[in-house]
Amino acid sequence: MPSFRGLTLPEKTSLITPLGYKILRYLADNVKRREWFTYEEISRENNCIKCSEIINLLYDLRLIDKEEILGKDSFRLNFSGLIVVSLKELYARGIIERAGSVIGTGKESIVMHGETKSGEKVVIKSHVLRKSSFRNSRKYRSYAIGRDMISASIMGASIEAKALEMVGLAGGHVPKFYGGSRNSIVMQFIDGRELYKVKDKIQDPEEVFWQIAGTLRIAFKEVGLIHGDLSEYNVMYSMEEGKAYVIDWPQAKSVKERDYDVYLSKDIKKLVNFFNKNYKLAIEEEEVIEYIKGD
Numbered sequence: 001m002p003s004f005r006g007l008t009l010p011e012k013t014s015l016i017t018p019l020g021y022k023i024l025r026y027l028a029d030n031v032k033r034r035e036w037f038t039y040e041e042i043s044r045e046n047n048c049i050k051c052s053e054i055i056n057l058l059y060d061l062r063l064i065d066k067e068e069i070l071g072k073d074s075f076r077l078n079f080s081g082l083i084v085v086s087l088k089e090l091y092a093r094g095i096i097e098r099a100g101s102v103i104g105t106g107k108e109s110i111v112m113h114g115e116t117k118s119g120e121k122v123v124i125k126s127h128v129l130r131k132s133s134f135r136n137s138r139k140y141r142s143y144a145i146g147r148d149m150i151s152a153s154i155m156g157a158s159i160e161a162k163a164l165e166m167v168g169l170a171g172g173h174v175p176k177f178y179g180g181s182r183n184s185i186v187m188q189f190i191d192g193r194e195l196y197k198v199k200d201k202i203q204d205p206e207e208v209f210w211q212i213a214g215t216l217r218i219a220f221k222e223v224g225l226i227h228g229d230l231s232e233y234n235v236m237y238s239m240e241e242g243k244a245y246v247i248d249w250p251q252a253k254s255v256k257e258r259d260y261d262v263y264l265s266k267d268i269k270k271l272v273n274f275f276n277k278n279y280k281l282a283i284e285e286e287e288v289i290e291y292i293k294g295d
């Protein structure tokens, strides 16, 4: 068996034949109905004779998990497999031309470099919710309760996609949204760094603060959304543009939710604390909330 250790997900994606892709897609489409499938079931439902060879390859590439259940080898899609399906779909729909190295693997996502057909730099963010990240998560997410992890990740991606698209169209400073598939979304690559990393380099912190508040106001007034996990980790600042982008929206809350005020206050408190503490400012939470909600 060749060693597939160390291959990136885009490299694995390029090794998948149409039949391998068909099987992965079959498993992805049925994830809500069932988790585990035997060789026989996968072969029968995909009309293939030599399926076992391909299933073994998918397992060797660690795109599916294997376990013996009731004496029979059984397989299920894992997150790498789901990401491969989403990358194939993003290529097929012409949303990306290339997927490259990983920028970062977070607790709840894998972020990769990518490029569109016309050469624009993008990132591909694949949502990967894990049980452990749930339990300890400060980002407790109501949409994920009671759903399997794969479906919950797909739901997170779809909330983030909608938020990026709508807040961006309304004029907020968020990465431009290009499209999505399953648990992956494609957005503009921001040539900047997280706010907490550049805090000593910002010339006019008060201006940056109100820029961020402006995006939150647009999200609130024009789109009806609250970020829900705002912090200095989820704002990227581009020195070149002098622009602060609000990122990481999968836990966005609707203003129609019962406790929306609680989420809004939490977001504002974090942001105000960061700016007041680091730059000796005296911004008041109430004044910011009034600005975000006001006419």
Ligand SMILES: Nc1ncnc2c1ncn2[C@@H]1O[C@H](COP(=O)(O)OP(=O)(O)OP(=O)(O)O)[C@@H](O)[C@H]1O
Pocket (backbone or CB within 6 Å): 103, 104, 105, 106, 107, 108, 109, 111, 123, 125, 175, 187, 188, 189, 190, 191, 192, 194, 233, 234, 247, 248, 249
């Ligand atoms: N559009 C972008 N352009 C450039 N880098 C990005 C972009 N989106 C995300 N990143 C990078 O990936 C990191 C993680 O992204 P994000 O905050 O959206 O996901 P996350 O699920 O919160 O991950 P983590 O668990 O690491 O916080 C960011 O801190 C940033 O370094």
Ligand SMILES: [Mg+2]
Pocket (backbone or CB within 6 Å): 233, 234, 248
């Ligand atoms: Mg984040």
